[in-house]
Amino acid sequence: MHKSGFINIIGLPNVGKSTLMNELIGEKLSIITSKAQTTRHRIFGIYNDDDYQIVFSDTPGFVHKTAYKLHTQMNDFVDSTFEDADVFLFVTHKYATINEQIHLLKKLKETKVPVFVVLNKADETKPEEVQMLHDLYKKELPNAEFRMVSALQKVMTKELFAEMKGLIPEHPPYYPKDEITDRNVRFFITEIIREKILKNYSKEIPYSVEVIVEEYKDEPTIAKIRAVIYVERDSQKNIIIGKNGTCIQKVGTEARIDIENFIGGKKVFLDLFVKVLDNWRNNDTMLKRFGYK
Ligand SMILES: Nc1nc2c(ncn2[C@@H]2O[C@H](COP(=O)(O)OP(=O)(O)OP(=O)(O)O)[C@@H](O)[C@H]2O)c(=O)[nH]1
Ligand SMILES: [Mg+2]
Numbered sequence: 001m002h003k004s005g006f007i008n009i010i011g012l013p014n015v016g017k018s019t020l021m022n023e024l025i026g027e028k029l030s031i032i033t034s035k036a037q038t039t040r041h042r043i044f045g046i047y048n049d050d051d052y053q054i055v056f057s058d059t060p061g062f063v064h065k066t067a068y069k070l071h072t073q074m075n076d077f078v079d080s081t082f083e084d085a086d087v088f089l090f091v092t093h094k095y096a097t098i099n100e101q102i103h104l105l106k107k108l109k110e111t112k113v114p115v116f117v118v119l120n121k122a123d124e125t126k127p128e129e130v131q132m133l134h135d136l137y138k139k140e141l142p143n144a145e146f147r148m149v150s151a152l153q154k155v156m157t158k159e160l161f162a163e164m165k166g167l168i169p170e171h172p173p174y175y176p177k178d179e180i181t182d183r184n185v186r187f188f189i190t191e192i193i194r195e196k197i198l199k200n201y202s203k204e205i206p207y208s209v210e211v212i213v214e215e216y217k218d219e220p221t222i223a224k225i226r227a228v229i230y231v232e233r234d235s236q237k238n239i240i241i242g243k244n245g246t247c248i249q250k251v252g253t254e255a256r257i258d259i260e261n262f263i264g265g266k267k268v269f270l271d272l273f274v275k276v277l278d279n280w281r282n283n284d285t286m287l288k289r290f291g292y293k
Contacts (some may be wrong), residue, residue, distance in 0.1 A: 001051070001170055002051055002052070002053075002170070002171070002172055002173065003051060003052050003053075003168040003169060003170055003171060004052065004053040004054070004055070004168065004169075004171040004172060004173050004174055005054065005055070005086035005087070005167075005168040005169050005171060006055045006057060006084050006085055006086050006087075006174075007054060007055070007056050007057065007085075007086065007087045007088075007089060007164055007168075008057045008059070008081035008084070008085040008087070008088055008089070009021055009056060009057060009058055009059060009089045009091060010059050010062065010078055010081055010088060010089070010090055010091070010104060011061065011062070011090055011091035011092055011096075011101075011104070012061050012062055012064070012092070012096050012100055012101060012104075013036035013037045013038070013060070013061025013062070013063070014034075014035070014036040014037075014038075014061060014093075015061065015091045015092055015093045015096060015120055015121075016091060016093065016120040016121060016151045016152065017030075017039065017058055017059065017061065017091045018030035018031065018032045018038065018039050018058050019032050019120075019151040019152055020089070020091060020118070020120060020149070020151035020157070021043075021045045021056050021057075021058040022045070023151050023154060023157045024045070024047070024056055024157060024160070024161050024164070025045040025046070025047050025056055025180065026047075027045065027180055029043060029045045029058075029180070029181055029188070030043055030045070030058045030191075031191045031192065031194065031195035031198075032195075033195060033198040033199055035198050035206060036061060037060065037061060037063065037074075037207065038061075038195075038198060039058060039059065039060045039061065040060050040070070040074055040292075041060065041077060041187075041291060041292075042057055042058070042059050042060075042077040042080065042081070043057070043058045043059075043181065043182075043183055044056065044057055044058075044175075044181055044182040044183070045057075045058060045180065045181060046175055046179055046180050046181060046182075048173075048177045048178070048179075048180075052165060052168060053173040053174065053175065053177060054164065054165065054168055055174060055175070057081060059077055059078050059081055060074035060075075060077055060078060061074075062074075062075055062078050062101075062103060062104055063075055064099075064100040064101075064103070068281035068282055069281060069282045069283075069284065069287060070281040070282075070287060070292065073287055073292035073293060074292075076293065078104070079107070082107055082111060085111070085113050086113055086167065086168065086169060087113055087114050087115075087116065087164060087167050087168075088108060088111065088113060088114070088115045088116065089116050089118050089160075089164075090104065090108055090115055090116065090117050090118065090141075090144070091118045091120050092117060092118070092119055092120065092133075092137075093119065093120050093121045093124075093125075094119070094121065094124070094125050094129050094133060098136070098140065105140050105141065108141055108144070109140075109141060114144075114145070114167055115141060115143065115144040115145070116144060116145045116146075116147055116160075116163075117137045117141060117144050117145070117146045117147070118147050118148075118149055118160070119133055119134075119137075119146070119147070119148045119149070120148075120149055120150065120151050121150060121151075121152070122148045122149060122150040122153075122155050122156070123150045123152065123153050123155070125148070130148060134146050147160055147163075185216065185262075185263065186213040186216055187291075188262055189213050189216070189225060189227065189255075189259055189262075190211040190212060190213055190227065192255050192258045192259055192262065193211045193227055193229065193251070193255045193272070194206075194209060194210075194211050195255075195258075196251045196254045196255045196258075197209050197211075197229065197240070197251060199254075200247065200250060200251055200254075201239065201240070201247075204236075205231075205236055205239055205240065208231050208232040208233070208236055208281070209229055209230065209231055209236075209240075210229075210230045210277075210280060210290050211227055211228070211229050211230070212227065212228050212230070212289075212290070213225060213226070213227045214226045214227065214228055221266075221267060222266065222267045222268065222269055223259075223263060223266055223267070223268050223269070224268075224269045224271075225259070225268060225269065225270050225271065226271045226273070227270065227271070227272055227273070228272075228273045228274070228275050229248075229272060229273065229274045229275070230274075230275055230276070230277045230280060231274060231275075231276055231277070232276065232277065232278060232279060232280060232281070233276060233278075234276055236276075237274045237275075237276050240274050241274055248272055248274065251272065252270055252272050255270060255272075256268050256269075256270045
């Protein structure tokens with residue numbers, strides 16, 4: 001009797017969805033930064049054992065006020081989770097307002113599948129705040145369960161996982177049982193590079209960046225990777241590169257170390273280029289090329 005199903009993790013940007021998914025599956029798949037809108041795609045993290053395959057789905061944080069076509073596409077990924085969910089983990093934190101979450105709350109009210117309101121960042125939340133938030137979400141989503149976790153400090157995450165297991169229906173596996181994600185190595189390489197850009201640059205720069213792996217040559221003792229960092233303006237290109245190339249070198253070194261770990265310790269040669277692609281965030285053709293629909 002095999003069980004398999006989709007646990008879809010949704011919520012506003014920066015609430016800790018990716019941290020929670022990585023913690024639940026026990027792998028660092030999704031990138032995590034302190035900046036909002038880190039995740040831009042729907043990414044499956046798959047848990048397998050003999051009798052179970054649980055497909056956790058990390059999603060972009062829902063963008064309440066969209067400014068670019070990119071944001072609309074990110075929100076479409078979130079909406080698509082309503083088509084296949086067996087369970088929803090609606091992740092929130094004390095800093096989120098009902099107004100920002102109104103779209104998601106409305107959709108969650110209408111869904112037939114179990115919904116868990118997961119109040120994350122328990123480590124930053126006082127007991128009286130928890131009570132207040134419990135009452136608030138009970139009013140918004142009367143049928144939902146309310147749980148509190150700290151994804152970062154691994155508080156109550158094992159318990160949440162056990163509870164999720166109990167909700168998975170009987171079903172054959174959706175994916176081969178040795179797979180931990182639906183995404184390929186190239187995708188995770190672009191994400192690792194983007195993570196380093198999010199961490200090393202401020203203001204609008206990380207949001208203007210998209211990365212493509214143009215070449216991935218897996219040789220016996222080394223993986224040779226050529227990747228292009230796209231920005232929207234010449235001035236941004238200069239900032240990414242930095243004086244005498246120091247900034248991009250730092251990104252390259254940090255990304256290379258993580259990529260080496262990700263592919264199992266093999267040596268990596270990483271060649272980074274920067275190109276300008278005017279206003280790509282509003283360009284349908286470019287968005288498609290970057291993997292948005
Ligand atoms: N204090 C605290 N911080 C947390 C916790 N979980 C996640 N964070 C932090 O919150 C920030 C955002 O975490 P992410 O996992 O990237 O959040 P996300 O919801 O995936 O964000 P987007 O991808 O932008 O939608 C990071 O700095 C995390 O370290 C937690 O339990 N406690
Ligand atoms: Mg994320």
